[in-house]
Amino acid sequence: MTQRARNWLLIAPSSALLLVMLVLPLSFVFVFSFGERGPSGGYVPAFTLEQYANLPARWTAFKNTLILAPLGTLAALxxxxxxxxxxxxxxxxxxxxxxxxxxxxxxxxxxxxxxxxWIYILGGQGLPALLGSIGIENVRLIYTPFAVTIGIIYGYLPLMVFPIYVALDRLDMRLLEASSDLGARPMTTFFRVTLPLSVPGVATGCMLVFILLMGEFLIPALLGGGKVFFVGNALVDLFLQSRNWAYGSAVAFTLIVVMLITVTIYMRLIARLQTGREDVAVM
Incomplete structure (x- = not known):
């Protein structure tokens, strides 16, 4: 057996799993997005761009997702x-x-x-009641973008901490000592040595949190109270309640495209930062 054949045998199981679990479902979503809603819901085969033309009707969900997901990622970082x-x-x-x-x-x-x-903490019997006891009245925290952001930070903070911790734990402390011996201030050492060398951990943590937040629906549903909702909430409504699978597929596929574009831009930015990190390491 040739080396090429052995390589194909090694990657065949993972390739088959990727095909069945990722490519095939996304293909169905793509095809469904050009269909129509049946009389009693579901999907009827067709070829129309009507579902994509109706995307502006879900602009609020996209806007909340595209604002609060990056904001929550940055706050967690x-x-x-x-x-x-x-x-x-x-x-x-x-x-x-x-x-x-x-x-x-x-x-x-x-x-x-x-x-x-968090519903209790941010609700009327929690922090607002505490603030009211010291004279700060009529503070509303629950069912606001602030409440959703707090829930996002609390829920996803560990996923941000661990990749950064791993990158910093592998840091060669001799580089920090050398920077100090050469007269650099602590802040200069941090921004010129520590931060560039921890870019891989930061990149991984931000990627994990951001991708998961783009599809989040539980935290906005509970802490947003139907007033602050993400695309994930819109998809739950379209597939499970309205049973408009064609429109839901168009919304889902559009979200995937937006994520691919965002992640591509992000990875190119990280690649440039990595180049700067390598320059620091050489110096």
Whole structure:
């Protein structure tokens, strides 16, 4: 057996799994997006662009997703990076495992229960009541973009922390010592050495969180209360309630295209930052 044949045999199982689990379902979504809704719902074969022409009707869902998903990713990054830096660089090794476990503890509880906890905290009997007791009245937190953003940060923070932690934990401390010995201030060392070398972890964390947020529906449904909804909520409505599979497929496929474009631009930006990181490493 030739080397080429062995290579094909090695990649055949994963290729078949990718074909069945990803390519085939997306192909059905693409085909359905050109169909029509049946009299009693579902899908009727056709070839029409009517579903794509109706996409502006779901503009609010796309707008909320395209604003709050990047905003939630950025907020999670701003919170996760100092935490990961403290764990990887500043924490005594004997405490690292315990602190990492504490970071992942929220994942041991269902996201549904955690979201309901935030409903109480942000609802009338939670923070608004506390603020009212000190004279700050009529503060509304629940069912707002702020509530959804808080839920996003809380729900996805561990997914941002761990990739950054891994990148920082592998950091060669001799580079930081050399920077200090050469007279660089701590902030200069951070921005010229630590941050560029941690770009892979930042890129991975942002990618994980952003992609998952683009399809999120539970957190907006609970903390948004039907007033702040994502494309995921629109898809649940179209497929399960309205049973308009053709329109739902058009919305879903459009979301996939938007994600592909966004991720492509993001990866090219990261590639440029990686080039700068390599230059720093050479220096």
């Amino acid at each position: 701003l919170i996760a990076y100092p935490l990961a830096y403290q764990l990887a660089v500043r924490t005594d090794p004997k405490w690292k495992t315990l602190l990492l476990v504490l970071v992942i503890v929220p994942f041991w509880t269902s996201i549904l229960i955690r979201s309901y906890a």
